[in-house]
Amino acid sequence: MEVTLNGPYDFDKALRRIQANPLMIVDLNKRLIKLPLTLQEERYVVTVQATGTTDSPSFLVSENVKEHPALLKRLTEILTWDIDLKMVADHFQDTELAFLFQKYLGLPLILDVDLYRCLVTQIIHQQLNMTFAYRLTERFAKTYGSEVEGVWFFPPPEKVAQLSPEELKELQFSTRKAEYVIGVSKAIMDGTLDLEQFPSLSDEDVTRQLTSLRGVGHWTAQCLLLFGLGRGDLFLPADIGIQNGLKKVYQLNEKPTLEQMEKWSKLWSPYRSYASLYLWENLSVRE
DNA sequence: GGCCAGGTGATGG
């Protein structure tokens, strides 16, 4: 089935951005992505292929989406098809970041396929360089998850809750990381943590619930709000990538201070998530 | 070999 949107929406840039993630099937030449979606315990592999341009975006979506309207709704959320990126870019017109929003006009936020996967991934990624972080996540998913049509689904929390830290250490998890990942899975199983109610909670309530878990600090909670729930106004001053991104944009010799970052970012609200995304993008692109 | 990595919790004041 075909889906058309109002531009700008630069799917190719989005694909380039997420292709580093080894668990995503991304084909830059064919301009397509395959997503492992889980809905009501049922698994679907959804394929999305770009057929249009940034200004006039259109997509060919696999037929299973046509049969299940809830899948299209979920797909729209994940690919943030309902966000007006021109409006977002306009918001930054009179700020220091204006050039970023010209340079990467139409770059959308792409969400993780589900909240549990997002949470576990972010815990794994804490304080690790991206290369190793991706390798660990891949090893975890391919050891304990399952493959459908070439795409890897994460293991469910009930499975991870039963693992021992020693088993994860064999994948080169640190003891601490292993405990965190198993711990949040156990919290889901015993009902302490209910991810399904998160979409209806405020950023503050989600953060409160998440940071009460061992191994989940403010940074990880913000990442889940951003990449899991797609909330629009997340700024991550604790993130080393954001600090380096701002250092580059403002041409500083040192990383910016918290005070500087808070001052600058006030103007970016309520779209600070996009400031974060574009700062990361600007850092990863080779000049 | 040394510093760093898209942090967190524990400890001590």
Next chain:
DNA sequence: CCATCACATGGC
């Protein structure tokens, strides 16, 4: 409440 430190392991 804050500053500092250990953690654990690979990348470069």
